[in-house]
Amino acid sequence: MNELEYLDAAEQLLLAVEQTCDRINDETDADIDAQRVGGLLTLTFANRSQIIINLQPPLHEVWLAAKSGGYHYKFDGSVWRDTKTGNDFFADLTRDAGVQSGLALVFQA
Template identity: 35%
Template sequence: MTESEFNDLVDTTLENIEYQLDDAESDLDYENSGGVLTVICENRSQIIFTRQAPVLQLWVATRSGGFHFDYKDGGWVRDSDGESLADFLQSAFRDQANETFSFDFS
């Protein structure tokens, strides 16, 4: 995958997340600046998405830690255990924002 293709994938993924957040019932704020998407939950905790073009990964920081995702076989998967980004985010937003989302990155 080229760096340009990677950046397009990350942009599409972040836009998908933003669309889901726009439909949230709680007061979630977000800012997308310089390829970094920062989501601020009502409780002031943050979920931060950053692109890491040199290693072709999407990194996600939550209050429980930092996680790295690779794009494989048409979807984002966590490098440590293969969990999908969609499943990971459902858990992360439930835990941090008490919100339920159904993400689809295909």
């Protein structure tokens, strides 16, 4: 994957997360504050817990930091996969957002 392909795929991922937060806020009682500065997206839940998603262009990775730990994802051509477990980024985000918010939230590409 070259730099432009990485940046395009990573931008699509961040946009999907932001759009999902908007949808969740519109359709549920959840209150997710999604703040983006460049390649850093911070999700703050009503209880003030946070999940941070950060692009890592030199490594062609996306990093996710949640209460459960820190995770590194690489794009496999179709989905972003954790470099250790192989888990899908959106499955992990769904799990961690649900635990941290106390609500059944679903994030998807």
